[in-house]
Amino acid sequence: MADKTGIEWTDATWNPVTGCAKVSAGCKHCYAERNWPRMTKLVPAYAGRDFTDVRTHADRLDQPIRWAKRRMIFVNSMSDLFHPSVPDSFIDSVFGVMWACLYGRKEQDGHIFQVLTKRADRMRDYLSTDRREAWAQAAVRHGGGIDPDGLYDQTMDLARAPHPRIWLGVSVEDQASADTRIPLLLRTPAAVRWISAEPLLGPVDLAPAYLPCPNAENVTMDPETGGYECCSSCDYTGGSDELGIDWVVIGGESGPKARPMHPVWARSLRDQCAAASVPFLFKQWGEWIDDDNIASANLRAPQIADPNEFFSEHDWKDGLSSWRVGKKLAGRLLDGVLHDGYPTP
Numbered sequence: 001m002a003d004k005t006g007i008e009w010t011d012a013t014w015n016p017v018t019g020c021a022k023v024s025a026g027c028k029h030c031y032a033e034r035n036w037p038r039m040t041k042l043v044p045a046y047a048g049r050d051f052t053d054v055r056t057h058a059d060r061l062d063q064p065i066r067w068a069k070r071r072m073i074f075v076n077s078m079s080d081l082f083h084p085s086v087p088d089s090f091i092d093s094v095f096g097v098m099w100a101c102l103y104g105r106k107e108q109d110g111h112i113f114q115v116l117t118k119r120a121d122r123m124r125d126y127l128s129t130d131r132r133e134a135w136a137q138a139a140v141r142h143g144g145g146i147d148p149d150g151l152y153d154q155t156m157d158l159a160r161a162p163h164p165r166i167w168l169g170v171s172v173e174d175q176a177s178a179d180t181r182i183p184l185l186l187r188t189p190a191a192v193r194w195i196s197a198e199p200l201l202g203p204v205d206l207a208p209a210y211l212p213c214p215n216a217e218n219v220t221m222d223p224e225t226g227g228y229e230c231c232s233s234c235d236y237t238g239g240s241d242e243l244g245i246d247w248v249v250i251g252g253e254s255g256p257k258a259r260p261m262h263p264v265w266a267r268s269l270r271d272q273c274a275a276a277s278v279p280f281l282f283k284q285w286g287e288w289i290d291d292d293n294i295a296s297a298n299l300r301a302p303q304i305a306d307p308n309e310f311f312s313e314h315d316w317k318d319g320l321s322s323w324r325v326g327k328k329l330a331g332r333l334l335d336g337v338l339h340d341g342y343p344t345p
Contacts, residue, residue: 005074008283008332009249009342010114013077016061016094017086018046019054020079023118026173026199029257032078039078054085061093062142064101064111072112082119082126092131095166096138099155102163112165116196118177120170120184127168127189132156167247167343169194174202182210182245192246192343198283199253203265211276212244219243247279247343252286252330260288260314260322266334279341285330288314288322296336297329 005013020032036051045057064073075081075098081091101110117123136155143151168190170181178195185193197204215231222229230243250269252261266282273280289297311323332338 005077007074007077009072009281010074011071012067013074014060014063014113015076015078016057016063016097017054017076017079017081017083017090018057019049019051019085020083021052021054024173024177025201026171026177027118029199029253029255029259031255034255036078054079054083056086056090058090058093061097064097064113065142067111068105070109070111072114075113075115080117080119081115082117082122084119084122088126089134091126092134093138093142095131096135096140096155097142098166099135099139099163100143100151102151102154102165110165112167114167114169114194116169116171118171118181120181120188123168123170124184124188128187164191166190167192167194169196169247171196171198172204173197173199175204178204178206178210182206186210186244193244194247194249194343195245196249196251197269198249198251199259199286200250200261200265200269201253201259203262203268205272206245206248206269207272207276210245211272211278212246244276245278247281247341248273249281249283251283252288254284254286254327258287258324260290260324261286262316262320262322263290263292263334264318270334270339273341279343280339281341282332282334282339284327284332287324287327287330289325289330290320290322292320293333293335294323294325296333297325297331 005011007013020030022028022030033051036046040046040049045055049055064071075094081094098111098113101113103110115123132155136152139151139155140149168185168188170185172178172181172195178197182195185195195206213230219228219230248269250266253259270280270282272278285293285297311325314322314324316322
């Protein structure tokens with residue numbers, strides 16, 4: 001866990017769970033696994049462990065409560081909260097702590113928690129049951145001097161969905177992973193739903209199935225099933241009247257074995273989000289940048305003039321070339337523009 005982080009879309013990381021296992025193509029060159037050997041030398045609790053050895057860390061649960069300044073906090077940058085090795089009881093504790101941070105100091109808004117998973121089925125199943133009693137108990141247990149009785153009342157009195165500053169998201173890397181994980185996310189009770197398309201390894205079409213429907217004001221609930229229905233254009237039958245993805249983050253892959261991201265994939269998601277008025281954040285190009293964008297990257301003029309003299313090349317089938325310039329030089333500009341959109345809590 002870290003009070004500061006280089007991850008562009010968050011302020012801090014909190015790792016009550018560490019360790020993971022690969023589940024899809026996006027995991028192939030996992031950054032957390034790549035950094036694990038360095039972490040085992042820096043953190044005594046990690047020494048002698050393989051990255052696939054998933055552990056929970058109860059001693060870290062109260063970390064966000066002790067952070068007085070409001071932060072956006074990425075939950076489990078070194079793991080997946082919904083990994084099968086993490087017990088429901090420990091997930092209850094994590095959600096209880098997030099509830100304990102509902103309000104910050106002096107009744108101000110508390111932290112924003114950004115939860116991201118590739119195990120969307122377990123997240124949906126977990127949050128489709130009423131967990132308020134367990135969350136309330138954990139909030140009281142870990143809430144310290146922040147009015148534990150009030151915490152219990154808040155948790156039990158509000159709807160079973162997480163509070164507005166717990167953002168639930170799924171990682172996707174291509175259309176197949178999007179079509180598997182996003183429908184499960186849309187059926188998960190959440191105030192803010194988001195996707196992280198990083199590393200983006202292929203084109204992803206979010207419209208019209210996954211972005212907000214223009215007819216969302218006409219959503220109705222089926223009294224027999226408790227499910228919601230929208231309209232024929234989106235055919236939505238999920239578990240919430242808040243339809244569609246609320247935030248999209250995309251990025252290319254970094255690291256020594258990084259795969260390039262085609263600019264058309266990035267532009268398409270940018271344009272889809274703009275059409276649906278969904279906040280869009282372009283996190284990074286990663287190691288590679290294309291012909292069209294190289295001029296706006298952080299490169300010196302001689303390198304731009306003849307990149308073949310300086311960088312390795314990847315040729316796409318459409319005739320475009322990408323150049324391996326490194327994450328720092330490639331930067332974060334898409335067609336010369338910085339995209340730093342966030343949802344409104």
